[in-house]
Amino acid sequence: MGQDQTAELTWKDGATPVAVRFDDPYFSLQNGLEETRHVFLAGNDLPARLCEGFHVAELGFGTGLNMLALALVAEVPVRFTSFEAYPMAADDIARALDAFPEARAIADPFLDAWASGARQFQLGQLTVEVIEGDARQTLPAWDGEADAWFLDGFSPAKNPELWGEDLMLAVGAHTTPNGTCATYTAAGFVRRALSDAGFEITRIPGYGHKRHMTVGVKQ
Template sequence: MPYSEEFGDFYYSRADGRAECRHVFLAANGLPDRFAVRPNFVIAELGFGTGLNFIETWSAWETTAPKGARLDFHSFELRLLSRENIERALSAWPDLASKARELTSRWPDKPAGDVKIDFAGQDKSIRLHVHSGLALARLNAAAFAADAWFLDGFSPARNPGMWSAELMRAVADHTVDGGTFATYSAAGWVRRNLQAAGFRVEKRPGHSGKRDMSAGVLVNALQMPETLG
């Protein structure tokens, strides 16, 4: 299990990080169903970590998105892991080996800055852009609008800056009308920061015995997508 000494937290659920990704980030954002009706889709993420969310999303998008589709995946990470550490973490899921190799074969051995990788298939394409550094500064300098957000920083209690009111406002500023978010956290102050930024927030059942998580949509949308209801 990859563990951050700096923040005193694991990079993903010790119960099953992959199942957590599917439950929290994919299902609560209405994915992969939304891929089928939006040929050009943008996902943004706070906390790239081992790249597990990216690979799991890639797998879901590949089987659902129509021909000619494009996925842009922006992720913000303060400390990028080395190629070796990513390989070790992803080896827990042998059926993801092919995509893990595609990622790690093009991942710098010891990344010192942003990482940009294009994955081009026969009829679909993905662009991964990992923004390295402080999330608030890097997000404020970025130019994109996300259809869905994965808020996956370390625990709010251990890394409060990744959940601040200022950062949640920047997340909202980089979200399309009707865009959604999902996170494993149900901390009251995190939900209030998201609400203040303009999201309608609701609690959902959490993953693997965790009582609650949070998901939501920008309030200027006419209605929350059925898959989020």
């Protein structure tokens, strides 16, 4: 894998990874795990909806924190598919996860698999696949459908390609009837794109300093 396809990082306060390419941190500087629980788990009514065979998909794998938060609450077999253009190195992921002991405590099987180059692995009840490459190409070619989406690209202002109309249409096309999506952003163009993709969109209170976030149900 060429260097141009891997994540280039700086570290804020020695603990929070910041993507050089997008000048944006990978998770909340307040508490990334609690933000994940508020935005992606509660935003998709999880774990209440989890059942055997439930499929969660994600745009933006990053440190794997969202996956780990899901693994902490999944008590039945669940599939998890994530799309990531610029994968982080295993050592950098481990360093970032040290800020979240609860998530780090279950991360070793993931980190061992990741360090070996594996992008399909088992983590507790989760059967995980991380699809590398530009989601604008890889998602339309995907043959799966998700019951819930974690839309977790970098800030739309800094990473607009992961929030464009065509990609949101692909998200909608790969969502089961009454499937859901959740994202930390309330940007108007993102909400409009998701609405055009077939989601009934609602703006709800965000986490921490973020006043609003977005959730949707596929019609």
